[in-house]
Amino acid sequence: MSENNSIIKVRGLVKKYNGVEAVRGVSFDVYSGEIFGFLGPNGAGKTTTINILCTLLGYDSGSVAVNGFDCRKSSHEVRSSIGLVFQEITLDNQLTAYENLKFHSYMYNMERKTTKIRIEELLEVVGLTARRNDLVREFSGGMKRRLEVARGLLHRPKVLFLDEPTLGLDPQTRKHVWSFIEKTRKKFGNTVFMTTHYMEEADVCGRVAIIDNGKIIACDSPEELKKSMKGETIYLKTADNERAARELKEKFKLEAKVIDGGLSFNVAGGEKFIPRLFEGMGVEINSISLKRPSLEDVFIHLTGREIREETASPRSRTRGPGGPRGMGRGRG
Amino acid sequence: MFSYKAVYVIVMREFKRFFRQRGRFIVSMVRPLIWLFIVGAGFTKIIDVGEGADYIQFILPGIVGMTILFSSIFSTISVVWDREFGFLREMLVAPVSRVTIVVGKLLSGTALAVFQGTLLLFIAPILGLDVGVTDFLAMIFLMTMLALAITALGLFVAPFLTSLEGFNVIMNFIVLPMFFLSGALFPISAIPRAIRFLSFINPLSYGVDSFKHVLLPAGGRLTPEMPIVLDIAVIAVFAIIMTFSAAIVFDKKK
Ligand SMILES: Nc1ncnc2c1ncn2[C@@H]1O[C@H](COP(=O)(O)OP(=O)(O)OP(=O)(O)O)[C@@H](O)[C@H]1O
Numbered sequence A: 001m002s003e004n005n006s007i008i009k010v011r012g013l014v015k016k017y018n019g020v021e022a023v024r025g026v027s028f029d030v031y032s033g034e035i036f037g038f039l040g041p042n043g044a045g046k047t048t049t050i051n052i053l054c055t056l057l058g059y060d061s062g063s064v065a066v067n068g069f070d071c072r073k074s075s076h077e078v079r080s081s082i083g084l085v086f087q088e089i090t091l092d093n094q095l096t097a098y099e100n101l102k103f104h105s106y107m108y109n110m111e112r113k114t115t116k117i118r119i120e121e122l123l124e125v126v127g128l129t130a131r132r133n134d135l136v137r138e139f140s141g142g143m144k145r146r147l148e149v150a151r152g153l154l155h156r157p158k159v160l161f162l163d164e165p166t167l168g169l170d171p172q173t174r175k176h177v178w179s180f181i182e183k184t185r186k187k188f189g190n191t192v193f194m195t196t197h198y199m200e201e202a203d204v205c206g207r208v209a210i211i212d213n214g215k216i217i218a219c220d221s222p223e224e225l226k227k228s229m230k231g232e233t234i235y236l237k238t239a240d241n242e243r244a245a246r247e248l249k250e251k252f253k254l255e256a257k258v259i260d261g262g263l264s265f266n267v268a269g270g271e272k273f274i275p276r277l278f279e280g281m282g283v284e285i286n287s288i289s290l291k292r293p294s295l296e297d298v299f300i301h302l303t304g305r306e307i308r309e310e311t312a313s314p315r316s317r318t319r320g321p322g323g324p325r326g327m328g329r330g331r332g
Numbered sequence B: 001m002f003s004y005k006a007v008y009v010i011v012m013r014e015f016k017r018f019f020r021q022r023g024r025f026i027v028s029m030v031r032p033l034i035w036l037f038i039v040g041a042g043f044t045k046i047i048d049v050g051e052g053a054d055y056i057q058f059i060l061p062g063i064v065g066m067t068i069l070f071s072s073i074f075s076t077i078s079v080v081w082d083r084e085f086g087f088l089r090e091m092l093v094a095p096v097s098r099v100t101i102v103v104g105k106l107l108s109g110t111a112l113a114v115f116q117g118t119l120l121l122f123i124a125p126i127l128g129l130d131v132g133v134t135d136f137l138a139m140i141f142l143m144t145m146l147a148l149a150i151t152a153l154g155l156f157v158a159p160f161l162t163s164l165e166g167f168n169v170i171m172n173f174i175v176l177p178m179f180f181l182s183g184a185l186f187p188i189s190a191i192p193r194a195i196r197f198l199s200f201i202n203p204l205s206y207g208v209d210s211f212k213h214v215l216l217p218a219g220g221r222l223t224p225e226m227p228i229v230l231d232i233a234v235i236a237v238f239a240i241i242m243t244f245s246a247a248i249v250f251d252k253k254k
């Protein structure tokens, strides 16, 4: 895909809050029809960037264009080209699902006839036809989310923005929401710009930009990003990590990082490497696990830390060899 | 871009919400009745207002004013509420101008207030006040003016309130004094001289006074205190200034 195919064009974007830079010189393109993901930890500047793209927020320098319109000069045209699902729920609880959609159709000056057909169609797609006349107040989190995505698509926007669309949903519902974001994109051919801090979700994206601390540190397809990792990640717990790290360096020429009381390093042909490791190491190995590189590993590799420090520590990957993500899985 | 359709749907939404919030609807209907038939009836027994009108009749214009005041100010909540619950962003990101949203909120706040004020007017005959068709139409006009002015004031204040807590402060330090100082319950001339200027900068005073012109029989001690032309002029100017201020502030602060 080429540059002239880009539907979002951001160059040198800087946004300051009270003098502190939240977005620090970000540039990227989103191509027409793709799913583009913004991946980053809390406070990275994802929402800030989305709000700027949606003309809800001004910026300090750089240039931002959506669908060929400048976000500052032609905010009206930009707003006509986009649909938006915010990080927080923004439905009216005291209206029904149908009324929320109808409100939207009036705000976007849609024709009465097409509105009716499209509302029915979208309610069907998101599986809420039976609940159309229920107050949104009575909906579960997942249902609200689905309704919001339907609303975001109602006026057939060129670009659908999704700010953490699956935040706070259980894994099953998250999958569900994704499957029909995919489904609707195939059906309507809109571009999707989404943010998430669930690394595994970014796999649905055609391309992802990894953003940290207001800067894009990598931008490519998930496959390419993972390939750049070379080999597999091995996570090791030993009786003496310091000595183990030294031995790894001396005997195998491997640089290990200390993460959460264990060692982590990348090695090509990881499965074959493990037996050699057991032979060669003088330190007692308590547990070991091997993982194909995920986007999370890419993130750790690029930043030297985990995306969600508090929740996803390596501990969850290494409940001993029998653990859910233990040794056996690497071969699968 | 200004959009009539958007204004229409914003107004419709506010009406739907109003009727769905049972509690709010009932409170807004019962509060004026409490004032009239408990406070008003009680004081009627002990206050001799001379010939012309009974005390309970005298306060009807003030209670209509209060109903409009409370109802209009409620549109402030509706903006703060929409912001707290995120719905405001759904409106802000739509391809309509900010002015559209302000106008929608202004009209819905005004219409709801006039609607409630009108219901109250039907009590007038029970109190022995004679309200003819012309009086009724004049009241609708005057109530609309006052409701516009106060709703605009509410919309002007709303962007400065960062939470619903702020609204309590407004209620106690602005709305209640506005009511008590408006001449609704006793003539402005009875208010201590030192704070009487507060009555004169209070838009509600002019609204209530204009209602008295229409609703109260001439004579007695409890008649209007200002010329009706002045009442209308002050409210109109206030409404216009507040509407523009609200639109500007709303655009700046969201
Ligand atoms: N209104 C604001 N005023 C001041 N600082 C802000 C404001 N909004 C965001 N920030 C700061 O800007 C930075 C980026 O915030 P942003 O909300 O864009 O992050 P995010 O990537 O969306 O995070 P999350 O995953 O938590 O949603 C943070 O450091 C935040 O504290």
Ligand SMILES: [Mg+2]
Pocket (backbone or CB within 6 Å): A046, A047, A048, A087, A163, A164
């Ligand atoms: Mg965010």
